[in-house]
Amino acid sequence: MDYQSDAVCPLDGIRVLDLTRVVAGNMLSVVLGDFGAEVIKVEAPRKGDTLREWREDGIPVYWKVYGRNKKSISLDTRLPRGKEILERLVTRSQVLIENFRPGVLERLGFAPERLLELNPGLVIVRLSGWGQTGPYARRPGFGSLVEGMSGFAAKNGFDDKPPAPPNMALADMVAGLYGAFAVMVALREVEAKGGRGQVVDLSLLEPLISILGPDAAAYRVSKTLPPRSGNRASISAPRNVYPTRDGKYVALSAPTQDMTERLFRAIGRPELIDDPRFRTNSDRLRHVEEVDHIIGSFIGGFDRDDALAFFDKAEVAVGPVYDVSEVLEDRHVIERQILVEMTDPDMGMIPMHSIVPRLSRSPGAIRRPAPELGQHNEEIYLGLDLSKEEIVDLQKQGVI
Numbered sequence: 001m002d003y004q005s006d007a008v009c010p011l012d013g014i015r016v017l018d019l020t021r022v023v024a025g026n027m028l029s030v031v032l033g034d035f036g037a038e039v040i041k042v043e044a045p046r047k048g049d050t051l052r053e054w055r056e057d058g059i060p061v062y063w064k065v066y067g068r069n070k071k072s073i074s075l076d077t078r079l080p081r082g083k084e085i086l087e088r089l090v091t092r093s094q095v096l097i098e099n100f101r102p103g104v105l106e107r108l109g110f111a112p113e114r115l116l117e118l119n120p121g122l123v124i125v126r127l128s129g130w131g132q133t134g135p136y137a138r139r140p141g142f143g144s145l146v147e148g149m150s151g152f153a154a155k156n157g158f159d160d161k162p163p164a165p166p167n168m169a170l171a172d173m174v175a176g177l178y179g180a181f182a183v184m185v186a187l188r189e190v191e192a193k194g195g196r197g198q199v200v201d202l203s204l205l206e207p208l209i210s211i212l213g214p215d216a217a218a219y220r221v222s223k224t225l226p227p228r229s230g231n232r233a234s235i236s237a238p239r240n241v242y243p244t245r246d247g248k249y250v251a252l253s254a255p256t257q258d259m260t261e262r263l264f265r266a267i268g269r270p271e272l273i274d275d276p277r278f279r280t281n282s283d284r285l286r287h288v289e290e291v292d293h294i295i296g297s298f299i300g301g302f303d304r305d306d307a308l309a310f311f312d313k314a315e316v317a318v319g320p321v322y323d324v325s326e327v328l329e330d331r332h333v334i335e336r337q338i339l340v341e342m343t344d345p346d347m348g349m350i351p352m353h354s355i356v357p358r359l360s361r362s363p364g365a366i367r368r369p370a371p372e373l374g375q376h377n378e379e380i381y382l383g384l385d386l387s388k389e390e391i392v393d394l395q396k397q398g399v400i
Helices: 023-034 061-066 080-091 112-118 143-149 170-192 205-210 215-222 257-267 269-275 283-285 289-299 304-313 324-329 333-334 377-383 386-399
Strands: 013-020 037-043 069-073 094-096 123-128 198-203 239-243 251-252 317-322 339-344 347-352
Touching: 013 023, 023 037, 023 069, 023 094, 023 123, 023 170, 037 080, 037 283, 061 269, 061 339, 069 347, 069 377, 080 112, 080 333, 080 386, 094 170, 123 170, 123 347, 143 205, 170 239, 170 269, 198 205, 239 289, 251 289, 257 269, 283 289, 304 317, 324 333, 377 386
Parallel strands: 013 037, 013 094, 037 069, 094 123, 123 198
Antiparallel strands: 239 251, 251 317, 339 347
């Protein structure tokens, strides 16, 4: 697919300064960029965003996906001339995102009060591990630490194994999505209520805790910690992944009574509906090992595709457990273009997620590939009324 460089998008006219590194900030800004914001990635000269260093077979695939729809400039914001240029950028932007350790932005001379003096309508997103306040504020805050402290790892995995943090940047991704939402709320407030900007204090910890469900309330009521339940759910049964005859897996979930009864009928065991061990959801949770044995024994007699077809006909909620190679080949993924193949100078074509979510009238667009470090220096700096000669001089001084 070719890039839609001339696409009209709903956030056209919004300029975002992204001073972040690694995952959360890039997740936040790629969502805004996908819907048309002009995202200017402000990167350290010669080094750039750490995400550029995460490579597969020498290719920075993370950067290629999460750097799309952005422009890159190199700028050393520690130098006096770099600070002057950043001030100019701030006055001509609507959003600034940073993920320095709390206190660093202030030491650079860009405390929120100063930024709002330069641009009273600016929305400032301050991403950090633990937040700008509190006893842990100045600790390093990577996602893996947050996934441990939040309670996520303790509830994930199997009870006879250690707690299991996710093997992807879950805390960062969730925070990035919350951050994009916060930007839109704050921009709406600027638009509707007199043009005053504000600070968004966005930690990695709070968004992750917010998606863990009513765990705190459940603990307060029960005074007990539930064991890790692996692939089972702690609130409904049956729910698990089951092996099929050909060595693959299907995922099955029957969280409602109607679905469970339909399942029992489909596997030829209607008598289980009135069995006191399985009559209600609470009964099934108490006898979950027996439930899983009955269902697993039935599913184990099918190859995966045959099991999927059988349960689909019976209108029972079952789906395949895919690896990424199978996701790429799935007909639903292909028809809806959930993953799109974009042209790439290093790989020819590269698959990446399409625009999320889908809007009917203004759906956003992938307008440009991830940039090289400093690729847009001339475009952006000329727009700040710097001359070409000044730009060359700034390069010689190591400012850009």
